[in-house]
Amino acid sequence: MTATSQAGPPQPAETVTLDVRGLWKVFGPHPERVAGTPLAELSRAELKERTGCVAAVRDVSFAVRRGEVFVVMGLSGSGKSTLVRCLTRLVEPTAGEVRLDGRDIREAGDKQLRELRRHRFAMVFQHFGLLPHRRVLDNIAYGLEIQGQGRPDRYRRATEMLDLVGLAGYGESYPDQLSGGMQQRVGLARALAVDPEVMFFDEPFSALDPLIRRDMQNEVVRLHHEVGKTMIFITHDLSEALKLGDRILIMRDGEIVQIGTPDEVVGAPADDYVREFVRDVPRADVLTLRWIMRPPGDGDALDGPELGPSVVIKDAVRTVLRADRPVRVVADGELLGLVGSAEMLEVIAG
Structure with a gap:
């Protein structure tokens, strides 16, 4: 099954924020000799043996609509985290296009890429990445500081974000004085503070206790309703995907297996792999x-x-x-x- 066959119908250009076309990421020597060639049809083990390469993302195409929560899910090794890093060029794609509002960010130079990451993209990771020696308010304002905003403006914005994520009164605390869930709220506030066009979440809640994880999922739903950001959310957890996603992309061995709304994935699984994924989901x-x-x-x-x-x-x-x-x-x-x-x-x- 090819990725393009599961990419869904074309979306009107004015509704698409991120348009991914024929994206490949091959690790190893001479990756360009693998992407898009018959070698890529080999199994992962055969490809590794013959070329020394691993195709982590294989010919992936999809479009994310403006204001959508788009979930990418799959088991460990499916390529989902590599994919999200390719979208932000934290990992350099081997081939393909990543178009933000119609412009291919693969053509961006170092300066343009820094500007994209400072102003238009924001990422929330599993490991919160907070600066331990800085107060919560300083952590939230950090991205604005990098942008060059003055102290009064960035602290005003940081305070607004602190209130938005339900941490009013904790601005003077330090990260190690907060619970894991509260630290992740700080990470959310920091990402929102720069008013990004697209927010990327790379399994941000997988290290949290189940009850805290549920609370954070509810927080993402609430924040999305309030701020309406385009969100790309990576997870291996089906219940999380079904709860958060407007649409879900399921990956296996670097390829797209299915893209659909939660009810489409559960009601019409594309193959036995997806059918097994959703087997225990209460259909009602x-x-x-x-x-x-x-x-x-x-x-x-x-x-x-x-x-x-x-x-x-x-x-x-x-x-x-x-x-x-x-x-x-x-x-x-x-x-x-x-x-x-x-x-x-x-x-x-x-």
Whole structure:
């Protein structure tokens, strides 16, 4: 299966922030002899034996919409972290294009690249990377200091971000006085302070305790609703991907296996690899009514309650089971289908 076959339909140019085209990253001697050649069709072991190279990212293409939370997930070794580093050129791609608002950042010189990282990109890592000898407020303001902003302006902005992430009153503390979750909030505030166009998250919560991790996931959801940033989020955790992602890209051995919305990934897995990933996901928690609605039939009452096709099944259970007529699934005034207790109970029981 090729990456381009899973890249999804073309997006209108004005809605795309980051457009990735035919991206490769090959580690080893003479990587250019591998990217895009028949050698790349070899298994990872065969390629390593014959060339000494490892193809970590293989012909990956996708587009991220403005304001979208785009999740890249896969198991260890799938290439997801290398991919996000290629997008920011922390790792130099072997071939392909990474277009930010239509301009290929692979063509950027050192000065332009520094400006991109200072003003338009921000990254949040698993290891918080806070400066231990600086106060929380100084850590948040650090990116603004690098930009050359004056002290009053950067501290004013840092204080605003401190409030935004729920750490008001902790500006004078030092990182080692904070819990892991609080330190990661400082990392979020630091990334937001520079008002980036795109935020990159590389498994930022994987080292946190489960309860703190859940809180931080909720924090990302809340912040996205408030600030609307384009976010690219790397994770190996399916539940995290389903919770955060507007769309999910699943990788295996450096290639794209599937791109889709959470309900598409769960409801229509592309192959056995994805099917195994989503096997234990409660379908009612992810799928929407459009997945279980049926066409109206003769004798069906068409005056039941009305719900939209994007309503998640678990949120519609009470309405459907309490109604004495099938629920009408309606969008823009058009009747798309019906959902009754039989359809609802089948997916819940399944």
